[in-house]
Structures are given as C-alpha cells and as structure tokens.
Amino acid sequence: MMEKLEILTASAKYDVACTSSGASRSGQPGGLGNAVSMGICHSFAADGRCISLLKILMTNGCIYDCAYCVNRKSNPTRRAAFTPEEIANLTMQFYRRNYIEGLFLSSGIMRSPDYTTEQLIAALELLRNVYNFRGYIHVKAIPGADDVLLSRLGLLADRMSVNIELPSQESLNRLAPDKSKQSILKPMGLIKSKITENSSDLVKYKHAPRFAPAGQSTQMIVGATPDTDYQILNLTEGLYKKYGLKRIFYSAYTPVVEDSLLPALDTKPPLLREHRLYQADWLLRFYGFEAKELLDEAAPNFNPLLDPKCSWAINHREQFPVEINRAPYETLLRVPGIGVRSAQRILKARKAGSLDFYALKKLGVVLKRAQFFITCKGKPLEGLKVGEHTLLRSLMSGQELAQFQQPEVEQLSFFDDSYMAALPEAGRAATFRKGG
Amino acid sequence: MFKTTTLAYTYDGSFEGLLCCVFESYEWKETPLAIHSDGDGQGLLLESKWIETDSVKAGRVLRSIPLKISPEAEELVRLGFWSNVADKEMLLLNFLYLGFTHGRKVMNMLADDTVSALNKAVQQLRREGHHYLGFVRFSVYGPVMAAVIEPRGYILPVIEDHFCDRFQNESFMIYDKTHGMALLHQPGRQAIIPLQEWIPPEPDEAEAAYRRLWQGFYNAIGIKERKNDRLRASLMPKRYWKQLPEMNGNAPALPALPARQGQTASRVKSGQQRKLQ
Numbered sequence: 001m002m003e004k005l006e007i008l009t010a011s012a013k014y015d016v017a018c019t020s021s022g023a024s025r026s027g028q029p030g031g032l033g034n035a036v037s038m039g040i041c042h043s044f045a046a047d048g049r050c051i052s053l054l055k056i057l058m059t060n061g062c063i064y065d066c067a068y069c070v071n072r073k074s075n076p077t078r079r080a081a082f083t084p085e086e087i088a089n090l091t092m093q094f095y096r097r098n099y100i101e102g103l104f105l106s107s108g109i110m111r112s113p114d115y116t117t118e119q120l121i122a123a124l125e126l127l128r129n130v131y132n133f134r135g136y137i138h139v140k141a142i143p144g145a146d147d148v149l150l151s152r153l154g155l156l157a158d159r160m161s162v163n164i165e166l167p168s169q170e171s172l173n174r175l176a177p178d179k180s181k182q183s184i185l186k187p188m189g190l191i192k193s194k195i196t197e198n199s200s201d202l203v204k205y206k207h208a209p210r211f212a213p214a215g216q217s218t219q220m221i222v223g224a225t226p227d228t229d230y231q232i233l234n235l236t237e238g239l240y241k242k243y244g245l246k247r248i249f250y251s252a253y254t255p256v257v258e259d260s261l262l263p264a265l266d267t268k269p270p271l272l273r274e275h276r277l278y279q280a281d282w283l284l285r286f287y288g289f290e291a292k293e294l295l296d297e298a299a300p301n302f303n304p305l306l307d308p309k310c311s312w313a314i315n316h317r318e319q320f321p322v323e324i325n326r327a328p329y330e331t332l333l334r335v336p337g338i339g340v341r342s343a344q345r346i347l348k349a350r351k352a353g354s355l356d357f358y359a360l361k362k363l364g365v366v367l368k369r370a371q372f373f374i375t376c377k378g379k380p381l382e383g384l385k386v387g388e389h390t391l392l393r394s395l396m397s398g399q400e401l402a403q404f405q406q407p408e409v410e411q412l413s414f415f416d417d418s419y420m421a422a423l424p425e426a427g428r429a430a431t432f433r434k435g436g
Numbered sequence: 437m438f439k440t441t442t443l444a445y446t447y448d449g450s451f452e453g454l455l456c457c458v459f460e461s462y463e464w465k466e467t468p469l470a471i472h473s474d475g476d477g478q479g480l481l482l483e484s485k486w487i488e489t490d491s492v493k494a495g496r497v498l499r500s501i502p503l504k505i506s507p508e509a510e511e512l513v514r515l516g517f518w519s520n521v522a523d524k525e526m527l528l529l530n531f532l533y534l535g536f537t538h539g540r541k542v543m544n545m546l547a548d549d550t551v552s553a554l555n556k557a558v559q560q561l562r563r564e565g566h567h568y569l570g571f572v573r574f575s576v577y578g579p580v581m582a583a584v585i586e587p588r589g590y591i592l593p594v595i596e597d598h599f600c601d602r603f604q605n606e607s608f609m610i611y612d613k614t615h616g617m618a619l620l621h622q623p624g625r626q627a628i629i630p631l632q633e634w635i636p637p638e639p640d641e642a643e644a645a646y647r648r649l650w651q652g653f654y655n656a657i658g659i660k661e662r663k664n665d666r667l668r669a670s671l672m673p674k675r676y677w678k679q680l681p682e683m684n685g686n687a688p689a690l691p692a693l694p695a696r697q698g699q700t701a702s703r704v705k706s707g708q709q710r711k712l713q
Binding site: 001002005006009010012013014026027028029030031032033034036040041042043044045046047048049050051052054055090093094096097098099101252254268269271345348349351352353355358359360362363 | 549570573650662680
C-alpha cells in the first residue's frame with residue numbers, strides 16, 4: 001500500500017490545483033465531513049505548496065504519450081493502480097485524522113477515456129453513497145469521455161477540471177499529439193453548461209443535486225514551450241469570461257523526461273515567471289484589470305524585477321497620484337501597495353475621519369510602494385524624494401526575488417528582451433516624477 | 437472626568453472579572469495604570485486594588501456593549517480577551533472607553549492606536565484559529581479520536597463549531613495544552629472543560645500505519661526542484677510542527693515534556709483554567 005501511495009502521489013504532484021475552496025456544505029448526522037468555502041490548508045510540502053487534499057492518481061498507467069508528462073506511455077517508470085475501494089478507504093482514514101480537506105482524484109488514461117471515467121465514478125460513488133462522505137472532492141474530467149459519464153461524475157464532485165496544459169494549439173500539436181484543443185474545450189463547455197443548467201434547477205427545485213458546486217478550474221504548463229506571457233494571459237482572460245472558470249493554475253515546467261522538443265533535463269523550473277502570472281491572474285480576477293492593460297505584443301513578457309501592478313503604474317503615471325480620502329474603491333485598488341483588504345479598510349476608516357500617511361501605515365498599506373502614487377489631504381508624503389534609483393529600488397520586490405531565487409542566468413535569459421526594455425522605461429518614469 | 441491614578445487593578449483573570457474592572461473604573465471615574473490577573477506576576481511599583489468578580493456588575497457592562505456601541509464590538513471584546521496580546525486588559529478597557537464615548541463609530545476608527553491594536557490582536561487570534569482548522573491532528577484510539585494542540589491564543593471556542601459539525605458522528609477531544617482546556621464532543625453533545633494534564637496513549641498498529649502512510653504521502657508530494665524551506669516555514673511556522681506527524685519523523689506518540697507538565701500542574705493550582713470561560 002505504501003509503495004502504491006508513493007508512486008501514485010509522485011505521479012500526481014505536478015498537478016498544481018490543491019485548493020479546497022468554493023463549496024460550502026454542513027455536516028450531517030450519519031455522515032462524515034463538511035466543506036468550507038474559504039478552503040483550509042492542512043499542511044505545506046517541502047516546496048512550500050499547500051496540501052489540502054489527498055492528491056493521487058487512480059493509476060499512472062496511460063495509453064497517451066504526451067511529451068511533457070511523467071506518466072507518458074513511453075516513459076519507463078514504475079506503474080501502479082488503486083482500486084476504488086482503496087481510494088475511498090484511504091480518503092476516509094486521512095480525513096478522520098484531519099490530515100486532509102478531501103480528495104483530488106486524477107488518472108492516467110486506462111484502456112479508454114470512458115473506461116477511466118467509469119472507474120473514477122466508482123470511487124466517488126463509494127465515498128458519497130456508501131461512506132456518506134461530505135468532504136471536498138476535486139476530480140479530473142477525462143477529455144474524450146462520454147457526456148453522460150462526465151455529467152454523472154460532476155454530480156459527485158465539488159470541483160471538476162480539465163487541464164489545458166499547453167497554451168496554444170501549436171504547442172499541443174507538438175507535445176501532446178493525442179490531445180487537441182477541441183478535446184479539451186468540449187468537456188470544459190459541457191461542465192460550464194451543466195453548472196449553469198444546475199443553478200437554474202436549484203431555483204426551481206430546492207433539493208436538485210448540485211453539479212460541481214465549486215466550479216471548474218484548469219492548469220497550464222509554463223516554460224515548456226515558447227508561448228509568451230501575453231498569450232497565456234489572453235487565454236486566461238478568455239477562459240474566465242467564456243467558460244466561467246473559477247481558477248486557472250500555472251505550473252512552472254519541471255523537466256521530467258528527456259525529449260528533443262523540450263527544455264533540457266537540467267533546466268530549472270521558471271518559478272518567478274509562474275509567480276508573475278499568478279500575480280497578474282489576481283489582477284484580472286479581483287482588481288478589475290484586463291490582460292491588454294498589462295502586456296502587449298511589443299512587451300509580451302512580465303518584468304522579472306517589478307510585479308505586474310507596479311509595472312502598470314509606472315507606465316500609467318498620468319493616472320496618479322490618487323487622493324486617498326476621495327478616490328473610489330476601483331481606483332484605490334490600482335495603487336501599488338494597496339490590496340483588496342487595505343482598500344476596504346481605507347473606505348471604512350474614511351467614514352470616521354480623514355486619513356494621513358501615518359494612518360495608512362496602521363491600516364496595513366505598504367507605503368514603501370504606495371508612497372509614490374498617492375496624496376493624503378492633497379499632499380504627498382513629506383520629505384519624499386523620488387530619484388531614479390529610489391523609485392525603482394522601492395518598487396522592486398527584493399524579498400520575492402530572494403524567495404524565488406533560481407539561478408539568475410536561466411531566469412533572466414528567459415526574459416532577456418523585456419528585462420532590458422523595461423529598465424530604461426522605468427528610469428524615464430522616475431525622472432518624470434521628479435520633474436513633475 | 438476620569439483621572440489617571442497610580443493604581444493597578446488586580447482581578448481573578450476571568451472575562452467577568454475584567455468586565456467588573458471596567459465597572460469599577462466607571463464607578464470611581466478613575467483609570468488604572470495597569471490591570472493584572474492574579475495569576476501573572478504583578479507590577480510591584482503600583483498600589484494594587486483587588487476587584488471582586490460580581491456577575492451582576494459584569495452583566496450590566498456586557499449588556500451595554502451592543503446597546504451603546506454595536507454587537508460587533510461585543511464580539512471584538514470577547515475575541516480580544518482570548519488573544520494573548522500583552523496588556524490585553526488595558527487594551528480592552530481603553531477600547532471600551534472609546535466605544536462608550538463615540539458609539540458605533542468606533543468600529544470604523546481603524547487608524548486609532550487602540551482600535552488598531554485590538555483589531556490586530558483579534559486578527560492574530562482568528563488567523564491562529566484558522567491555522568488550527570488544518571493543523572489539528574487526530575489520532576484514532578478505538579472508538580475515540582484525540583488531538584493535542586499548543587496554541588498561543590485561546591482558540592478552542594473559535595474552532596469548536598467547525599470540528600463539531602465536521603465530525604458529528606465521532607467522539608473526540610481536542611486538548612489545548614497551553615491553556616489546560618479541552619473540547620469534548622460526543623454525538624449530540626459538546627463542551628469545553630478544564631483539563632490539567634493528558635498524555636496521549638501509544639498508537640495501535642492501525643493508527644501507526646496510517647501515520648506512516650500520511651508521512652509517505654507528505655514526502656512524495658513535494659517537488660524537489662522547487663524545495664523552499666523558507667516559504668514552508670512562513671506558511672507553516674515551526675511552532676506547529678511538534679504536533680504534526682508529517683513533520684516529526686516516525687515518532688510513535690507525542691511525548692509530553694516534563695517541564696511542561698510541571699507548568700500545567702501549577703496552573704491548575706492557581707485555578708487559571710476556569711477563568712477562560
């Protein structure tokens with residue numbers, strides 16, 4: 001059992017989704033568990049990633065041969081498979097001990113997409129209907145499976161996801177010849193329409209079974225192909241809008257198999273790039289930004305030294321400074337150093353009296369960055385000197401850089417063009433502010 | 437007008453007792469320089485006034501909070517009392533002064549030193565409470581499950597509903613070693629009671645096997661190319677590790693340190709456990 005668990009965990013670890021948020025379900029007598037909408041992390045792995053779900057594959061045997069995948073048919077790796085009973089039992093035992101918030105179940109393709117989906121359904125039915133498990137379940141929809149099967153699966157799970165993996169058709173063709181854009185988007189569309197249909201059923205019938213109440217998500221591999229951040233972010237935006245996705249995950253490519261089409265095995269995963277994409281994703285979902293505001297054809301990649309919001313602010317200095325005591329919420333959100341919580345606190349505290357810089361600090365605003373972009377009662381921070389170097393140094397997230405420190409050579413060379421282009425640009429901004 | 441005196445108040449350390457300190461302060465229109473509970477070491481420089489706990493006085497103060505300030509203020513005060521911030525008594529007294537002066541508006545005065553300090557203390561308590569939703573580890577001993585935690589703040593009431601809802605069918609205990617309290621649950625009933633000392637029994641074979649499987653899972657899920665000890669330690673601070681099977685190797689049980697036991701026992705004598713309720 002231990003060996004199986006280790007094999008099927010190791011083969012699942014490159015799937016990044018590990019949130020347990022979005023579903024809310026209370027416990028019930030005779031059942032075990034509940035689901036909490038804010039999500040709960042139960043542990044953190046040595047790489048610092050949250051563990052909230054028992055993340056395993058049903059089997060790592062696969063009939064496909066995707067070049068980037070550790071489980072590809074042609075990769076000589078140890079194979080194993082769980083039975084539905086083993087999965088259900090392990091989930092229950094881990095859940096009782098409060099090791100996990102629920103199950104994340106994916107699988108290699110055994111025999112056919114339909115057969116694989118039937119096995120996943122069997123495991124989930126055991127959990128839900130025999131063990132009365134009410135905890136969180138995230139399950140992978142298998143591209144190419146029958147609609148009827150996918151619909152049954154979605155009624156047993158809290159979240160369903162189909163991985164896009166590669167952000168363009170061209171990259172898919174090259175690296176995942178068994179998959180097509182169509183085979184990925186079709187189940188995604190089905191899940192979306194089932195969720196929509198279900199929400200109108202819920203209005204009509206109070207007890208209609210819920211279809212993937214925590215929505216659907218997907219993930220993309222970053223750095224295995226030449227796709228730019230701009231392409232990835234545009235795709236992201238489209239997916240949020242068209243398919244109503246709840247989350248998109250980005251996974252810095254870690255070479256696992258030798259392949260002439262892929263970066264060499266000793267390539268370090270581009271963690272900083274992944275981090276920047278998550279930051280930008282956040283800006284799309286919670287800060288009212290659009291992809292085209294953050295990147296364009298001319299500068300298609302994020303600056304490694306500045307976070308996307310700082311980069312944007314520096315290039316849009318005509319919109320600053322912002323007056324803290326009057327600016328609407330949406331405008332406050334665009335100031336570097338002011339996040340959703342700070343902005344909400346500012347609105348609340350403004351009701352009790354006007355705010356100065358000292359007050360902002362107590363509200364948790366990161367003045368180190370915000371000071372260059374705001375005024376309080378019409379005045380900028382007293383004694384604030386904006387030189388070419390102070391501005392840049394203050395905006396650069398040194399800590400982030402250190403935290404995600406990878407051999408700089410690889411990291412910077414990836415960004416070579418944008419890195420060189422962004423610095424003089426930022427320098428000009430600093431000069432401008434000093435003069436103006 | 438209130439005068440600040442060279443007095444310190446001493447009370448029994450209970451929530452009601454603190455409310456009586458507030459009552460006393462208003463009755464005599466005096467602001468003490470410090471408030472000590474009889475358990476902690478008291479300031480020697482100040483003259484000390486013993487405040488007797490009186491549930492009638494406490495009730496009057498408590499009822500006035502939602503009435504004169506807001507219901508949210510009452511919650512803030514309760515949670516503030518459970519936090520482990522230094523000088524929490526004076527902080528709460530100052531907050532109530534402000535509240536009784538400004539009314540509902542005090543909840544928006546986030547830039548005020550007192551309000552901001554209290555909010556921070558409560559945030560910290562809530563964050564720790566949220567951490568423990570994930571970091572509690574039960575061991576299964578036959579028909580019952582038990583967990584040991586060592587939180588800084590008194591978070592049992594914060595996590596109570598979550599676990600009782602989640603494990604409705606189970607009989608379980610969460611033992612808070614720091615405060616000498618335990619949350620007990622059986623199907624249909626629950627309570628938080630003082631518990632001076634509890635040493636977990638040795639796990640049986642099945643329990644030990646699931647711990648090992650969990651450790652195996654934990655080790656297999658990390659990606660070595662992304663190893664980041666600093667990030668992990670910031671998200672899961674080391675003070676939690678002692679009670680996490682995945683972080684302490686193959687330790688069969690969770691041995692209690694002798695020094696700690698001594699402390700716990702002495703706390704019982706001073707009766708501090710009961711004060712938390």
